[in-house]
Amino acid sequence: MTQDELKDAVAAAAIDEIRPNLGNDIVIGVGTGSTANRFIDRLAELRGDFRGAVASSEASAKRLRGHGIDLFELNEVGTLPVYVDGADEVNAHLHMIKGGGAALTREKIVAACAERFICIADASKQVATLGDFPLPVEVIPMARSYVARELVKLGADPVYRQGVITDNGNQILDCYEFMIEDPIAIEARINAIVGVVTNGLFAARGADLLLLGGEQGVERLMPA
Numbered sequence: 001m002t003q004d005e006l007k008d009a010v011a012a013a014a015i016d017e018i019r020p021n022l023g024n025d026i027v028i029g030v031g032t033g034s035t036a037n038r039f040i041d042r043l044a045e046l047r048g049d050f051r052g053a054v055a056s057s058e059a060s061a062k063r064l065r066g067h068g069i070d071l072f073e074l075n076e077v078g079t080l081p082v083y084v085d086g087a088d089e090v091n092a093h094l095h096m097i098k099g100g101g102a103a104l105t106r107e108k109i110v111a112a113c114a115e116r117f118i119c120i121a122d123a124s125k126q127v128a129t130l131g132d133f134p135l136p137v138e139v140i141p142m143a144r145s146y147v148a149r150e151l152v153k154l155g156a157d158p159v160y161r162q163g164v165i166t167d168n169g170n171q172i173l174d175c176y177e178f179m180i181e182d183p184i185a186i187e188a189r190i191n192a193i194v195g196v197v198t199n200g201l202f203a204a205r206g207a208d209l210l211l212l213g214g215e216q217g218v219e220r221l222m223p224a
């Protein structure tokens with residue numbers, strides 16, 4: 001199977017996972033990226049079986065709107081029953097690195113409001129230790145150089161993602177050469193640097209279920 005076919009398979013599995021709990025009062029949290037896009041396209045087939053969605057990025061909002069799915073502001077809806085999103089890397093504890101698409105802050109906010117986080121990913125995203133994928137850190141623009149110096153002190157090699165402005169008007173530093181043995185501690189440590197808006201470690205609030213697509217089909221994995 002190609003990677004695209006695997007992404008499609010996990011998107012379909014996520015639909016099967018949420019379908020039994022849909023209803024006309026249900027608002028779904030929707031992630032960002034190529035895997036999440038496949039989920040959005042399949043969600044369109046269920047339009048009418050749920051109330052609408054909260055999007056984690058302008059790009060996902062546009063795609064949802066294009067399918068005629070009603071969009072809600074997070075502040076209007078409070079707690080969401082479920083959030084479905086992809087990941088750049090995921091470990092056995094279902095801690096993740098996210099933010100390859102620069103949507104990490106809104107993704108983390110929507111995930112924080114969700115009772116259940118379903119991660120959908122192809123097998124290439126599964127790792128023993130997070131960090132081969134450069135960890136994104138969203139920063140207030142005027143703090144970029146300061147935050148970069150602080151990240152170097154933590155052992156990372158931060159690189160400014162040129163030309164990228166987040167949906168929140170901020171910039172991204174990608175941390176290379178930074179293997180993360182203790183994701184919960186590092187997530188908190190980076191968040192404590194002044195000028196950091198969010199980092200792409202989703203560890204304090206990891207996923208509750210991983211739908212992992214591989215050659216043997218879609219595996220349903222819970223946190224170790």
Ligand SMILES: O=C(CO)[C@H](O)[C@H](O)COP(=O)(O)O
Nearest residue numbers: 033034035086099100101103
């Ligand atoms: O965090 C994200 C965007 O900010 C995505 O979930 C992550 O980059 C995975 O994307 P894809 O499904 O395209 O591989």
